[in-house]
Amino acid sequence: METRQGGRTVRWGSVTLGEGMPKVCVPVMGGSLDALRQAARRAAYARADVIELRIDSLSPMPDADTALSACRAVREAAGDIPLLFTLRTARDGGPGSADAAAYEKLLCTLVKARAFEAVDCELSVGDEAFARIVRAAHAAGVSVVGSSHEFGEIGDMARAADWLARQQELGADVCKAAVMTRDRVQALEAALTMTRMGEMLRVPMIAIAMGPAGVLTRVCCECMGSCLTFGTAGEASAPGQTDAAALRAAMDTIHAAMA
Numbered sequence: 001m002e003t004r005q006g007g008r009t010v011r012w013g014s015v016t017l018g019e020g021m022p023k024v025c026v027p028v029m030g031g032s033l034d035a036l037r038q039a040a041r042r043a044a045y046a047r048a049d050v051i052e053l054r055i056d057s058l059s060p061m062p063d064a065d066t067a068l069s070a071c072r073a074v075r076e077a078a079g080d081i082p083l084l085f086t087l088r089t090a091r092d093g094g095p096g097s098a099d100a101a102a103y104e105k106l107l108c109t110l111v112k113a114r115a116f117e118a119v120d121c122e123l124s125v126g127d128e129a130f131a132r133i134v135r136a137a138h139a140a141g142v143s144v145v146g147s148s149h150e151f152g153e154i155g156d157m158a159r160a161a162d163w164l165a166r167q168q169e170l171g172a173d174v175c176k177a178a179v180m181t182r183d184r185v186q187a188l189e190a191a192l193t194m195t196r197m198g199e200m201l202r203v204p205m206i207a208i209a210m211g212p213a214g215v216l217t218r219v220c221c222e223c224m225g226s227c228l229t230f231g232t233a234g235e236a237s238a239p240g241q242t243d244a245a246a247l248r249a250a251m252d253t254i255h256a257a258m259a
Helices: 033-045 064-078 100-113 127-139 158-169 184-198 212-219 244-258
Strands: 010-012 015-017 023-028 050-054 083-086 118-122 143-150 174-180 205-210 228-232
Touching (some): 023 033, 023 244, 033 050, 033 064, 064 083, 064 100, 100 118, 100 127, 143 158, 158 174, 212 244, 228 244
Parallel strands (some): 023 050, 023 228, 118 143, 143 174, 174 205
């Protein structure tokens, strides 16, 4: 990891998070290996900087061999684009199994195989399990994206800041918070809260307000200090995601203006 003013950069393959324009990550989903290959080809064609393999689209809790086969299928289709492995569980609003023990076992097994550059680890799995997954990933040279999601009413927006701080404390290399927002005012509140927190973090941050009102946080992510945003090349993995090519064009304009 390279040191920079205000925090660290994190390198995934040929991509460096935390410097320059935020990177565009395209989620890849599918109910079969062939569907995952097709989605990965679309992501590569859309010039994804990073691909997120949403393994929960294939199975709520796949065995390790199935998950590794999925990683290989995406690699074959998308080449050397860095891969973020994600099992989004029901704890964080996804379709994946909420079995914490099985989740920890799967992630700890897969990081040892080094089939991807980064793994998403939900803070909701619990502090001790989160820390064990981080240790296993770091021992294998795999980066960890700590993540927390709220698809309902978040209540006090300070919760999102607390999530980011806790992820960092437990060893995440990148911290991510995503909250559903019902209107523009709440989206702006989320953006302000997470931007302030991001200025205090020592690691790169991904901050997202989900839903139509939160689109500004996806397009204007550089203004918030986010290192990465999510765009689509097919099916969206969360509310408010937009076409990756259109997203990149808008981000290019903002980046040029900020420069």
